[in-house]
Amino acid sequence: MASNLSYLLILLLLLVHHSSALPSKITKKSLFHGKRGFYKNPNKHYSDSYGFTMYYYNQTIDHFNYAPSSYTVFSQRYAVNSSFWGGPSYPILVYLGAEEPLEPQLFIVDTIAPVAQRYKALIVFTEHRFYGESNPYGNMNISLQNETGRGYFSSAQALADYAEILLHIKNDLSTDKSPIIVFGGSYGGMLASWFRLKYPHIALGALASSAPILYFEGITPQDAYYNVASKDFMDASSTCYDSIKESWGQIDEIASKPGGLAFLTQQFNTCTPLQTAAELTDVLESLFLGAAQYDEPPNLSVKTICGGVDGAGSNASFVDRVVAGLRAYGALSSCLEIEDENPSEIDLGWSWQYCSEMVMPIGNGNNTMFASPPFDMNRTIEECFDDYGVAPRPHWITTYYGGFDIKKVLRKFGSNIIFSNGLRDPYSSGGVLEDLSLTIVALPTKEGSHCLDLIPPSPDDPDWLVLQRETEANIIGEWFLEYYGATMN
Numbered sequence: 001m002a003s004n005l006s007y008l009l010i011l012l013l014l015l016v017h018h019s020s021a022l023p024s025k026i027t028k029k030s031l032f033h034g035k036r037g038f039y040k041n042p043n044k045h046y047s048d049s050y051g052f053t054m055y056y057y058n059q060t061i062d063h064f065n066y067a068p069s070s071y072t073v074f075s076q077r078y079a080v081n082s083s084f085w086g087g088p089s090y091p092i093l094v095y096l097g098a099e100e101p102l103e104p105q106l107f108i109v110d111t112i113a114p115v116a117q118r119y120k121a122l123i124v125f126t127e128h129r130f131y132g133e134s135n136p137y138g139n140m141n142i143s144l145q146n147e148t149g150r151g152y153f154s155s156a157q158a159l160a161d162y163a164e165i166l167l168h169i170k171n172d173l174s175t176d177k178s179p180i181i182v183f184g185g186s187y188g189g190m191l192a193s194w195f196r197l198k199y200p201h202i203a204l205g206a207l208a209s210s211a212p213i214l215y216f217e218g219i220t221p222q223d224a225y226y227n228v229a230s231k232d233f234m235d236a237s238s239t240c241y242d243s244i245k246e247s248w249g250q251i252d253e254i255a256s257k258p259g260g261l262a263f264l265t266q267q268f269n270t271c272t273p274l275q276t277a278a279e280l281t282d283v284l285e286s287l288f289l290g291a292a293q294y295d296e297p298p299n300l301s302v303k304t305i306c307g308g309v310d311g312a313g314s315n316a317s318f319v320d321r322v323v324a325g326l327r328a329y330g331a332l333s334s335c336l337e338i339e340d341e342n343p344s345e346i347d348l349g350w351s352w353q354y355c356s357e358m359v360m361p362i363g364n365g366n367n368t369m370f371a372s373p374p375f376d377m378n379r380t381i382e383e384c385f386d387d388y389g390v391a392p393r394p395h396w397i398t399t400y401y402g403g404f405d406i407k408k409v410l411r412k413f414g415s416n417i418i419f420s421n422g423l424r425d426p427y428s429s430g431g432v433l434e435d436l437s438l439t440i441v442a443l444p445t446k447e448g449s450h451c452l453d454l455i456p457p458s459p460d461d462p463d464w465l466v467l468q469r470e471t472e473a474n475i476i477g478e479w480f481l482e483y484y485g486a487t488m489n
Contacts (some may be wrong), residue, residue: 002327052079052106052125057168059129061136061152063160074136077102078165080123081109086120088175091480094124096162096195096204099347099353100190101132105188111455112183115473119480124177124415126165128158130349140345142354147389153352156400157190161201176178179483180206180477183450186210187358193417194401197410205416205479207472208432210451215360215430216397219404223365224374229292230368232302233422240306241326241369244288247318248371252277254319267323271335279338285370287331293450295424298460305329354382359394379446407436414480417440418472422448441475443468 007120055078060161062070079102093116095443106125116123127134130143130153137143146152158436162182171178182203189211196206214220221227234241254278274280276484289302310327312321340347349360363375381391402409419432420443427450435441445452445468453468 019341024374026167036114036124045407046066051083052081052109054079057131057165059134059164063164064159066326067201068185069177072136074129074134076129076161076165077132078126078169079106080169081113081123083117083123084113084116084120088173089177090175090419091121091164092124092169092175092178093121094126094162094166094180094182094183096182097126097128097131098184098186098191099128099131099350102127102134103132103168107456108185108454111454111469114457114469115476117471121181124166124346125170126162129153129161131345140348144388150352153349154193154357155191155397156351159195159198162191162195166202174328179480181205181207181479183207183454184209184211185454186212189483193419195340195403196417197414200415204483205476206231207418207420207476209420209454210422210431212360212418212427212430213401214403214406214432215362215427216403217395220359220430221365222361222363223368223450225362225426226289226364226370228426228429229289230370230426232295232426233288233306233369234463236300236302237306237310240309243309243321244325245317245369245371247284247322248281250318251281253278262282267319269332269335274338281430283336283338284326285372287326287329287362288370289426291329292424295449296452296455297336297386297447297462297465300327326459352388354391355380355388355392355395357393357396360399360402361394393486407434410440411437417441418443420448420453420468420472421445422450422452424448426453443471452466 055079056075057433058073060074061072061074064070069407069441076355093112095105095112099106102125109123109125112123115121129136130140133309135143136152137146137149137376166180169420172180180203181340182192182195183206184190186209189208192206192207193211193213194417195235196203212220215225225406232239233244251264254264255274261274261277264270264277264280270280272416288305289333291305295302305325305328307325309321309325316324326336332398333387333470354360359373359380361377363369364372384390384392398404415441419441421428421431421433423433428444428448432440432442433444447462447464448468452465455471457466457469
């Protein structure tokens with residue numbers, strides 16, 4: 001064992017210092033979709049360049065109770081890739097599943113694989129309880145109708161699941177000395193940072209990408225998300241910003257006239273006839289917010305929309321300008337869906353998570369290009385109670401995980417967390433944007449968008465994005481170097 005660790009230490013020294021010309025840090029220079037839920041990137045893809053083996057673990061339904069019913073088990077899925085693993089004592093890189101089934105998240109292997117190859121690490125992907133094949137009651141609809149069962153659907157239970165699975169993997173592979181690094185993006189990024197803080201004996205470190213852990217209980221102003229999205233459009237084109245801002249009033253005016261809704265239905269090619277102006281403005285707002293959140297190079301969504309808006313010319317009405325912007329964006333290539341009558345598993349699951357504990361008070365303000373109202377906690381409570389018969393617990397996340405005075409608190413006991421944020425991502429407003437200590441570091445990128453560092457590398461990636469990923473890999477290597485040195489001593 002000692003000789004193996006000596007080899008690892010020498011290898012890590014070479015790997016960490018191989019890129020010593022790069023700075024150890026990047027110089028300092030999220031979407032709320034509809035009523036609830038994170039906006040999901042439609043451009044995700046999964047490359048099966050690296051083979052996974054799927055496993056199922058008999059998971060405990062309730063980790064925090066000793067009543068007989070708590071010992072019920074369900075099958076929880078996880079995937080393992082050993083293509084680059086050096087064997088016992090070598091690292092384990094774990095992507096913590098978020099609010100969707102396992103398969104759509106596996107594309108991120110193309111981002112993690114180069115890190116795994118560098119450090120000869122095992123790759124593990126876990127599936128979040130109640131999503132995909134890891135649903136204790138068969139499917140999301142049945143689960144959410146089970147008043148007792150859905151009570152086990154929480155972030156704390158999910159983290160405990162991951163703790164059990166990772167300890168099981170280490171025991172099964174006889175690799176108790178392997179350090180674990182957890183990764184996650186968006187809600188999964190929150191889970192990664194919280195896992196490091198709650199289970200430091202299991203995870204050596206965490207990379208939390210676009211994790212808005214400070215968007216709770218008023219720590220971040222409720223309109224910050226909308227402010228960043230508006231700034232993205234203003235930066236692209238002030239005339240585009242003005243056109244979109246003025247279009248809301250024009251839509252309302254047209255809708256109020258005889259035949260106005262029929263005209264808007266035709267102009268925006270909606271899949272079903274519009275019944276109210278709000279149906280249309282809600283969808284348009286979600287499209288613009290999503291474009292800002294996932295404003296990825298090289299096909300920058302906001303720039304594309306504004307090119308279409310401005311290209312319509314100053315003689316066009318504001319509505320016609322918006323239509324031109326949506327056409328340029330590709331949003332009108334088929335009919336525009338106004339209301340999804342068959343919500344997805346993701347929509348259903350996140351609706352419950354939002355109505356129980358993930359209450360991010362995101363709403364509009366007075367200085368944006370949008371026209372929607374501010375966040376209303378009373379309305380949220382009423383809607384959630386109507387849906388589930390329970391009210392949200394808006395204080396629970398900060399009670400259980402913290403958030404207030406985070407720099408003062410985590411400087412005293414936390415370590416080894418990377419908070420990466422793209423400042424064009426509206427969710428970055430609720431993220432950690434400055435170093436909290438020497439080992440809890442922030443990597444904000446001026447031109448970055450939501451979880452962009454986790455999107456698989458491309459030949460078109462700008463230099464700053466390549467540098468960001470390299471910096472993250474180097475920091476993780478420094479954690480390994482310290483770990484293996486301490487283990488040998």
